[in-house]
Amino acid sequence: MYGPITRETLAELLKEQNPPCLSIYMPTHRSFPERTQDPIRFKNLVRELRASLEKQFPDAPSDTLLKPFEELVDDRDFWNHTRDGVAVLGGQDYFKVYPLQRKVPELAIVNSHPYLKPLLRIAQSADRYQILCLSRNQVRLFEGNRDVLDEVELAPEVPRTQDEALGSELTPKDQIGNTNGYGGASERGDPMIHGSGGSGKQEQIDIDCERFFRAVDRAISEHHSKPSGLPLILAALPENQTVFRHVSHNQQLLPQGISIGQGALDTEMLRQESWKLMEPTYIERLNSILDQYGESRGQGLASDQLEEIGKATAESRVAMLLVEADRQIPGLLDRESGELHPSKPAGAETADVLDELITYVMEHGGDVVVVPRDRMPCKTGAAAVYRF
Missing domain, CATH: 3.30.1330.30 (Ribosomal protein L30/S12)
Incomplete structure (x- = not known):
């Protein structure tokens, strides 16, 4: 029922042309006690939907169409984990809920198609991006914009660790060494210690790291980057940046990254650093669009x-x-x-x-x-x- 905002999201919703289509947008709150009022306001919007539905489509099965909206009112788990806004769209054959990272106007609309403008603004916004936080022992993905950053639930196909990615093919852990010959302490941001145990063992461990990063790259690209179409920023230690970029084929991966270890990961600091990378691209894209309009008007x-x-x-x-x-x-x-x-x-x-x-x-x-x-x-x- 809950879903991310992707290009496919809009394409699917555009196909919903079987009236009546019901749309609710409203701002929500992340923290207590402000969020306790959100389900009450949503319930009032559902009442508006019912009145409009019965007026515009008196023969429509209003109870059936509104049932999932009314059930959402009582979903405590949902209202306890909201973000900055929500879009709830429903019709005869679908019901979709989209938690949003932006405030949206409070709207309740019945029409022959879903109301898409607020959703479209989010889907096509040039300031949205994703961050891949990567080490040998952990994979995390964030999505955000200039104002906020939230962790994304990884698709099941994305391996979280080398053990999960390589299984029985992983070099035994009693072999000492690490990527590029550095000890594991560097993943925590500690001074890097050159590994021992022989060049053969170290070479095999470096190969394991490459294979793990290849698996992560394929899965992130297929299940997150391609569906979202969002730029991808890599946050990792310099040695991991080098290895991952060497093996990556992700078309959304930006050439600039953030050099940071998982132990030093702070979400607010990560948002600030990532927006420094994204802001020039955002301004350039918007200016390019406006320039194109000005040139076309002159013609x-x-x-x-x-x-x-x-x-x-x-x-x-x-x-x-x-x-x-x-x-x-x-x-x-x-x-x-x-x-x-x-x-x-x-x-x-x-x-x-x-x-x-x-x-x-x-x-x-x-x-x-x-x-x-x-x-x-x-x-x-x-x-x-x-x-x-």
Whole structure:
């Protein structure tokens, strides 16, 4: 039921076009006593969903559709381990819960498709990344952004230790030595001691280390990096950095890493150091997107007028859509003509023009970028770059 936010997440949700679709977003709290109010607020949003569902779809099986939402209200374990927000999406054939590392607006929406804009902003944000913390005896993975860092539960296929990865093929532990000829004390951040026991034994132990790192690299790439599409920062001692990078084929692995041993691992320090690496990339990507819009507008291949964007969307001409974060414009999009029909806010039954555009553009192969309000190139809420 609970899942990470990946590119596949959005692709699967885009396929859910069997109304009614129910969407709840709300900020949550990590600490006590603030988090005790979260299930109460969620219960109130579920009530809003029910009222809107019965109004818009009076023949729908409302009790069945709302049952998993109502069961979540009483899930104490879930509410005791929340992060900064939550997205809960459900329909006739699905129910998904996504704990989020960002605050999101409090929303309860019934529509013909899942409401995706807050989720999209998280999925495509350029400041998200993962950190692989690696030693011979421990593997940990973190995911975060500029503000927060959380440990990720490793896929079962990821080996946690050399013993687990190599099993009976591991060199016996009574053979003294360590990677690159250094003693195990260095993994704790202690002074490195050159191993003894003969070059043959040491060579075999170095080979074991390479084989372990290869297994970790394959599993992390297949089960975490590829599904998420996130940049990967390696946090490890310099000698382990060298070995891992030599054997790695992970396309998401960044050339810069953080030189740190597991014994010195501090999550807040790790977040600060990782954001120093990520911030230039984030700024560069956003500036590149805005420059592309400016150049296209100068060529007559861009617009910030919602009516024009709607018609271009219906004609499959939108290559990239920029949408203002945290903004809603009540109304509907006619998918045949692209005409926009504004409406007055009326609660959970009110559709959002921007979310309608997002869904339609993505279905037609266009890219969507959710941009902070202070970086949007216009005041209309959306801007588009056209294919022709």
